[in-house]
Amino acid sequence: MDVLDFTTLLNIECYVITRCEKEDVSQSLNFYLEPTTSRVCCSKCGNLTTNNSRHIHRSIRDIPIGVYMKVYLHYEVIDYKCPFCKGYTHYSLPLVSSHARVTDRFRMYIGKMCNLLSPKEVSEEFDLDDNTVYRYEKYFLERKLSAVNFDNLVHIGVDEISFRKGHKYMTIVYDMTSGKAIPIFYAKGKTKEALQSFYDQLTQEQKSTIKTVNMDMSTSYIPCTEENLKNVDIVIDKFHVIKELNKRVEEERKVLFTEIYRNDKEVFNSHEKKKVRWAVLKRPENLTENQQLVLEKLQEINEPIYQVYLLKEQFYKIYSLENKHNAKVQMLSWIETVQGTCFENLKKFADTVVNHFRWIMTYFEHGTTSSKIEGVNNKIKVIKRLAYGYSDLDYFFQKIRSKFCNMPRFFVLFST
Numbered sequence: 001m002d003v004l005d006f007t008t009l010l011n012i013e014c015y016v017i018t019r020c021e022k023e024d025v026s027q028s029l030n031f032y033l034e035p036t037t038s039r040v041c042c043s044k045c046g047n048l049t050t051n052n053s054r055h056i057h058r059s060i061r062d063i064p065i066g067v068y069m070k071v072y073l074h075y076e077v078i079d080y081k082c083p084f085c086k087g088y089t090h091y092s093l094p095l096v097s098s099h100a101r102v103t104d105r106f107r108m109y110i111g112k113m114c115n116l117l118s119p120k121e122v123s124e125e126f127d128l129d130d131n132t133v134y135r136y137e138k139y140f141l142e143r144k145l146s147a148v149n150f151d152n153l154v155h156i157g158v159d160e161i162s163f164r165k166g167h168k169y170m171t172i173v174y175d176m177t178s179g180k181a182i183p184i185f186y187a188k189g190k191t192k193e194a195l196q197s198f199y200d201q202l203t204q205e206q207k208s209t210i211k212t213v214n215m216d217m218s219t220s221y222i223p224c225t226e227e228n229l230k231n232v233d234i235v236i237d238k239f240h241v242i243k244e245l246n247k248r249v250e251e252e253r254k255v256l257f258t259e260i261y262r263n264d265k266e267v268f269n270s271h272e273k274k275k276v277r278w279a280v281l282k283r284p285e286n287l288t289e290n291q292q293l294v295l296e297k298l299q300e301i302n303e304p305i306y307q308v309y310l311l312k313e314q315f316y317k318i319y320s321l322e323n324k325h326n327a328k329v330q331m332l333s334w335i336e337t338v339q340g341t342c343f344e345n346l347k348k349f350a351d352t353v354v355n356h357f358r359w360i361m362t363y364f365e366h367g368t369t370s371s372k373i374e375g376v377n378n379k380i381k382v383i384k385r386l387a388y389g390y391s392d393l394d395y396f397f398q399k400i401r402s403k404f405c406n407m408p409r410f411f412v413l414f415s416t
Contacts, residue, residue: 006031010062013094015075022068029068033075035091042082043089053088054079060093061102063109069126073103102136111140115402118386134395141398148184148401150206153177157214157373158221160190161380163390170393171221172380172400173198174373176214181372182404186397192220199228214370216240217356236359237369238319246281248349249312253280255345256305280309283316308343324364331360379403 007017015033022029039050056077065071078091095103113122114137123133157174171194173185185201187194199207207229214235215221225234257276279291279298287295299306315334321327331353338350353360363369383399390396 011095012073014091015093026070027068028070028072029065030072030074031062033073033093035076035078040080040089040091042080042085042087044087045082045085047082047084049080049082049084049089051081051083052078052091053081058096060096060100061106062095063103063106064126107136107139108143110136111138111144114140120386134392138392138395138398141395141402145398145401150184150202151209153206153210155212155214155368156184156210157181157370158195158218158225159216159370159373159377160218161377163384163393163396170397171195171198172397174376176368176372179372180404181370181376183376183397183400186393186400188393190218190220192224195221195224196228199224202228212362212366212368214368214373216370217244217352222356222359233362233366234359235362235366235368236356237363237371239370239374241353241360241363242316242319244352245312245315245349248345249281249308250277252308252343252345253277253305256308280305280312284313304343307341308346311338311341311343311346319363321364324361327364328361331357376404 006020014036016036017031018034019032020029039048042049058075058077060073062071062073075093080089080091095105097104110122110126110133114133119130119133123130153175155176157176160169160171162168163170169190171187171190172183174181175184185198187197210229210232212233212235213225214237217236217240222234275291275294279287279294318327318330318334321330335350335353338346380400
């Protein structure tokens with residue numbers, strides 16, 4: 001291929017490729033460029049000048065071509081001095097930003113590769129420093145992600161997630177208006193102040209469009225939301241309530257099973273002991289044949305554990321009701337029943353339900369859940385594990401957004 005064809009292929013402007021050398025050992029290509037003109041217009045007065053006063057040789061890395069992972073462009077940056085206004089005009093390659101060692105499209109290319117591979121794999125594949133890959137990916141994300149728009153928010157969700165070891169948390173706000181959970185805001189910590197920083201960015205008009213806020217039973221998020229969004233329904237959805245119920249059921253099961261095992265260590269063999277937990281926690285339709293047998297055995301030898309199981313199932317059935325009034329009556333009856341038992345852990349759960357009763361009931365009115373948020377959180381955990389945690393939260397949140405925004409999988413690298 002003629003070297004001039006490479007000029008067109010690589011979309012080189014203001015320069016032309018005059019020579020190409022390849023090094024098979026290092027798998028690199030070297031292109032040598034010459035300027036297309038010896039006259040430039042002064043950037044200040046507009047007069048033509050040919051008085052070049054300084055030449056600076058530069059070797060810039062460009063995107064890979066075929067098997068050649070390292071491609072370099074060699075050219076001279078020329079400073080022209082205008083004889084009329086005495087000003088200087090800088091003549092350089094448009095593909096390269098000032099003081100950069102690589103082309104802009106190479107930075108975009110590396111940033112895109114970080115969406116497909118881990119940053120560590122990218123640094124090894126392209127022989128780059130880890131910090132360099134981090135800077136290039138951040139450059140890519142800043143240019144590809146559009147600014148977050150807080151207009152027309154109707155349903156939002158709030159949740160916290162760990163961003164590194166040592167109980168380091170961040171609060172994330174999700175837009176759930178479209179039925180998907182799209183991250184739109186983050187703040188460090190899981191305190192009232194973290195969520196307050198989101199509400200402070202909203203105008204009164206933006207606040208007025210929000211109808212529901214899904215969250216867990218956090219003592220920080222609920223009062224903060226009530227202070228800032230007066231006419232909004234806070235929804236503590238089924239997911240978090242059932243999660244808390246299962247936690248208390250498991251704690252009660254451990255207490256009761258310890259009593260069984262203390263009285264008769266051979267009542268369950270080692271194989272059956274492993275199945276007791278899931279026999280109690282799983283729904284009847286999901287039980288395996290062996291788990292069903294273990295549950296029947298529990299019913300025979302220890303009525304309290306089986307009673308805990310039945311109370312759990314009664315609570316599950318409340319969430320199958322569509323009428324809010326019927327659900328309220330059934331839940332109040334369930335709470336009264338539990339308070340009359342000797343199951344201390346279930347009583348703690350009943351107290352939790354009483355304390356959050358008003359917001360739990362709004363689920364039956366709106367039916368919105370945080371299930372999609374939990375799915376997003378699982379993807380966020382995968383992103384976190386790739387880097388073993390993040391210290392730059394802006395960068396971390398940009399990576400999160402890039403996974404859920406409509407970014408093109410492929411893009412034009414040679415566009416100017």
